[in-house]
Amino acid sequence: MENKRKNVYEFESRVRYSEIDHRGTLTVPALINYFQDCSTFQSEKLGLGARKLKQDQKGWVLSYWQIVIERLPGLCEKITTGTFASQFKGLFGTRNFYMKDAEGNRIACANSIWAFMDFKKGRPCRPAAEDIEPYGEGTPLDMPYVERKILVPELFEDKEPFRVRKYHIDTNEHVNNAQYVQMALEMLEGDMSMWQVRVDYKKSAVLGDVIYPKIAREQGRIVTELCDEDGKPYAVIEMS
Numbered sequence: 605m606e607n608k609r610k611n612v613y614e615f616e617s618r619v620r621y622s623e624i625d626h627r628g629t630l631t632v633p634a635l636i637n638y639f640q641d642c643s644t645f646q647s648e649k650l651g652l653g654a655r656k657l658k659q660d661q662k663g664w665v666l667s668y669w670q671i672v673i674e675r676l677p678g679l680c681e682k683i684t685t686g687t688f689a690s691q692f693k694g695l696f697g698t699r700n701f702y703m704k705d706a707e708g709n710r711i712a713c714a715n716s717i718w719a720f721m722d723f724k725k726g727r728p729c730r731p732a733a734e735d736i737e738p739y740g741e742g743t744p745l746d747m748p749y750v751e752r753k754i755l756v757p758e759l760f761e762d763k764e765p766f767r768v769r770k771y772h773i774d775t776n777e778h779v780n781n782a783q784y785v786q787m788a789l790e791m792l793e794g795d796m797s798m799w800q801v802r803v804d805y806k807k808s809a810v811l812g813d814v815i816y817p818k819i820a821r822e823q824g825r826i827v828t829e830l831c832d833e834d835g836k837p838y839a840v841i842e843m844s
Contacts, residue, residue, distance in 0.1 A: 611740030613646035614686040629676040636782040639701040642687045650738040661724040666781050668717040669803040675711050682706040689739040695728045700745040713747045754842045760818035768813045778808035788828040788841040791819045802842045809838045
């Protein structure tokens with residue numbers, strides 16, 4: 605069971621009206637926010653939170669998501685969100701997430717890869733022992749892991765470019781991770797029932813950047829590239 609791991613962090617909540625869509629269930633970006641908030645809460649508890657990151661000008665940046673959805677909880681439903689680090693190796697760390705319902709059934713889970721960055725130099729660096737030891741390492745979740753690389757289709761449909769707005773930006777002055785998924789969802793026509801979302805973050809978009817979206821539909825999946833004016837992607841999102 606997830607909550608028996610020594611290095612796990614959990615918090616309980618209820619699904620809020622502001623977090624649901626017209627179907628009355630949690631949106632995928634809101635699910636991602638729960639996962640992100642959970643890891644942030646753990647870092648703050650361990651003394652490795654936003655204040656220390658700003659002071660040291662170093663910290664973990666999300667590089668990849670694989671999110672598996674069994675079902676999305678409904679309005680006012682009681683949920684528990686948990687996370688733990690599963691491995692640290694070189695410049696990278698991996699972290700698992702999960703969400704459980706009131707009966708303890710897992711309804712969503714995720715694997716993620718993070719890079720440790722020196723923000724002053726603008727490049728990855730090796731974390732010190734004090735940056736990783738407080739998290740510990742736990743046995744990875746039992747979930748259907750897939751290869752990190754997202755296969756990109758040959759043919760895309762160009763969508764209307766748009767500019768990065770203030771509400772897209774987080775404390776790192778970059779577009780928040782969940783916002784890229786929201787942008788990809790905006791490209792869809794109608795609803796899509798998803799069981800898996802994968803995101804490969806290539807580079808950070810900032811306030812004022814113009815994003816050129818491209819979308820490709822294949823059997824069982826939709827791939828969206830959010831690119832700069834030269835066609836280089838900020839993020840690649842696969843929804844299936």
